[in-house]
Amino acid sequence: MFHSTFQAIANRIQPIPPPLLDRMEVIELPGYTPEEKLKIAMKDLIPRVLDQHGLSSNNLEIPEGTVKLLIQRYTREAGVRNLERNLAALARAAAVRVAEQESTISVSKDVHPMDAPLLDTRLAEGAEVEMEVLPMGVNNHEISNAFRSTSALVVDEAMLEKVLGPPRYDDKETAERVTTPGVSVGLVWTPSEERFSLLRPRQQSERVRARAADLQLAAAGQLNLMEGRDVHIHFPAGAVPKDGPSAGVTLVTSLVSLFSQRKVRADTAMTGEMTLRGLVLPVGGIEDKILAARRYGIKRVILPERNVKDLVEVPSHVLASLEILLAKRMEDVLEEAFEGGCPWRLHAKL
Structure with missing residues (x-):
């Protein structure tokens, strides 16, 4: 056992006992790109x-364009587990169609005669005979060959919606939700998936007062901005655990947007403590x-300057499609987060 190597796969590292984790070489795999x-x-x-559904390309065709739609609108995940589930749903729909098709065969007189008086009579009348074919020694490939004469079912956008339902995701989702002041887009990493989060400030506290003073939203001695107000900060998708300090810049950006009544750019997301x-x-x-x-269709990403070293791990074609x-400092974030620059560029004391 001393020279043996054990391999283990886990979606989350937290449940692994620390003594065991200390003796393991951890290899972290990022999510797949759409390509x-x-x-x-x-x-x-x-x-x-x-193959699992007893079909072949003669029964079902899923063009590359349809797979792209499936990835964009139904399966935004780090891996491909849900993508395979949805493909299986399309295959089941095709299998049902194949099974329901009529197996009517026009039999002519030159067919090898069978020893059945009723069949001979029907053939003499030139009628059609319905026959049920039961493959012997059944396996997936034999079933496919039995229905090879049928035309292939080509999956298109309409069939996607018919089988899988309405699209779960929309590229306009972020733009539509960041339509009012006080909403900003942050980037969140969780053990199960990476995602973006929309922050919407609407509990008054001394810390919020202190930030308002630092931003000179009101004079330090006269915090009229917060007078008679409570601020509630909402992190959507409450069922998804969120911790860590990386939403700091997003929180401040949301507060500045709320108090200045200026909207944050809908194409911009950010992360940083x-x-x-x-x-x-x-x-x-x-x-x-x-x-x-x-x-999620974001075009611009604001990152801490000291994270520039981590960009070497990002595929080059992904970086080429984004503005990093x-x-x-915080004023750098605000300068890029708002159209036209920071609302209090001349007064902020960050």
Whole structure:
């Protein structure tokens, strides 16, 4: 056993006992890009799903464009588990169609005669004979060959909605939700998936008062801005656990947007920890967060300047499709988060 190597796979590292984890070499795998998912689906998932359902390409065709729609609108995840489930649902729909098709065969007189008086009479009348074919030694490929004469079912956008229901995701989702002041987009990493989160401030506290003073939203001695107000900060998707300091810059951006009544850019997401003096500190999970931003249609990502070293891990084609903005201080974040720059550029003391 001394020279043996054990391999284990886990979605979450937290439940692993620390003594065991200390003796393991941990290899973290990021999520797939849409391009990688497309290649996996076309090369591995679709052939496997067809074989599992007794079908072949003669029965069901899923074009590359349809797979792209499936990835974009139904399966925004780090892996491909749900993608395979949805492909299996399409295969089941095709299998039902094949099974329900009529197996009517026009039999002519030149067919080899069978020793059955009733069949001879029907053939003499030139009628059609319905026959049920029961393959012997049944296996998936024999079933496929039995129905090879039928036309292939080509999956299109309409069939996606018919089988899988309305799309679960929309590229306009972020833009539609960031339509009022006080909403900003943050990037969140969780053990199960990476995603973006919309923050909406609407509990008054001394800390909020202190930030208002630092931003000179009101004079330090006259915090009229907070007079008679409570601020509630809402993190949507409450069922998803969220911890860590990386939403600091997003929280401040939401507050500035709320108090200035200026909308944050809908195409921009951000991540980073902020100190009480306005420095933006590095955070983890950069590669996964950038992949999530691209997956959700984000075009601009604000990152801590000290996270620039982590960009080497991001695929080059992903970086080429995004505008990466580096921030050293909080005013750098605000300058890029708002159209036209920071609302209090001339007065902020961060």
